[in-house]
Amino acid sequence: MKKEDLATSKNINLAAVELDYEGFRKLASNPHLTVHERIGFPAAYREKFEQAIFEDICRKLPCLRETNKVIVDIGPGCANLPRMLIDLCARNGHVLILVDSQEMLDQLPDAPHVRKVNGFFPGNVEAVRTAAGGPVHAVLSYSVLQYLFVEANPFRVMDIVIDMLVEGGEVMFGDIPNASKRKRFFLSEGGIQFHRNFTGSDDLPTLPSIGSGQNMIDDSVLLGLMTRAHSHGCDAYLVPQPSTLPMANRRDDLLVRKP
Numbered sequence: 001m002k003k004e005d006l007a008t009s010k011n012i013n014l015a016a017v018e019l020d021y022e023g024f025r026k027l028a029s030n031p032h033l034t035v036h037e038r039i040g041f042p043a044a045y046r047e048k049f050e051q052a053i054f055e056d057i058c059r060k061l062p063c064l065r066e067t068n069k070v071i072v073d074i075g076p077g078c079a080n081l082p083r084m085l086i087d088l089c090a091r092n093g094h095v096l097i098l099v100d101s102q103e104m105l106d107q108l109p110d111a112p113h114v115r116k117v118n119g120f121f122p123g124n125v126e127a128v129r130t131a132a133g134g135p136v137h138a139v140l141s142y143s144v145l146q147y148l149f150v151e152a153n154p155f156r157v158m159d160i161v162i163d164m165l166v167e168g169g170e171v172m173f174g175d176i177p178n179a180s181k182r183k184r185f186f187l188s189e190g191g192i193q194f195h196r197n198f199t200g201s202d203d204l205p206t207l208p209s210i211g212s213g214q215n216m217i218d219d220s221v222l223l224g225l226m227t228r229a230h231s232h233g234c235d236a237y238l239v240p241q242p243s244t245l246p247m248a249n250r251r252d253d254l255l256v257r258k259p
């Protein structure tokens with residue numbers, strides 16, 4: 001499928017499209033898609049899970065439940081998670097900076113506590129800093145690191161995000177597809193059974209061959225990013241998602257805390 005068609009096609013096989021920042025801009029403008037499809041997810045992966053995902057985010061970024069903080073969301077998209085975050089920030093007196101393409105941001109409500117910064121992160125980091133007006137208490141980037149990994153330098157992203165943090169600040173790179181975790185799962189009895197139930201066949205799951213994972217985050221990338229955070233004086237943790245979330249068997253969350 002051509003990238004231009006992402007903005008107009010009625011039927012898009014999202015599993016077959018390799019999305020990037022420009023691809024998301026196109027999806028965001030497509031009037032035929034649901035809000036979930038505009039951020040690259042078939043409805044089944046998001047529709048009934050957003051509340052549980054949001055509660056998990058709030059557990060992992062405890063400062064969201066405090067008051068009068070500065071929060072940055074890199075890649076909020078246009079579905080319901082950023083709407084929940086906008087509401088929570090209004091209730092708790094937080095300033096919220098949303099960083100995404102203009103096409104995504106235009107679909108989210110405006111509010112006095114919300115500042116929208118358009119453009120490709122981290123290229124627009126100075127505008128993000130200006131919008132924050134000082135150090136940031138929490139950074140959320142949910143289901144975005146896999147795109148930053150391909151199109152930006154993830155170590156530079158880690159450096160920049162940590163540099164924005166106040167002491168005691170916290171970061172969640174959430175919902176990261178981890179190719180190593182996926183492989184471990186599909187080599188297990190439980191993973192084979194999961195695959196067979198999903199496909200309705202007796203086949204074994206297909207595992208990537210050596211060298212085929214060029215654009216994929218795996219254990220080595222995540223451990224490298226944790227080491228990078230450590231080298232900046234931060235704590236870093238790779239933590240699981242609740243098993244009730246749809247991709248918990250192959251995704252991880254990376255949490256960073258500045259002491």
Ligand SMILES: C[S@@+](CC[C@H](N)C(=O)[O-])C[C@H]1O[C@@H](n2cnc3c(N)ncnc32)[C@H](O)[C@@H]1O
Pocket residue numbers: 020021024025039040074075076077078079080081082099100101104119120121122141142143144147148151152
């Ligand atoms: C899979 S969606 C996730 C949206 C939202 N965080 C959620 O989980 O509901 C990825 C989002 O990241 C945005 N994105 C990807 N690369 C980006 C970049 N370099 N700078 C800013 N936004 C980016 C896309 O436009 C898209 O809105």
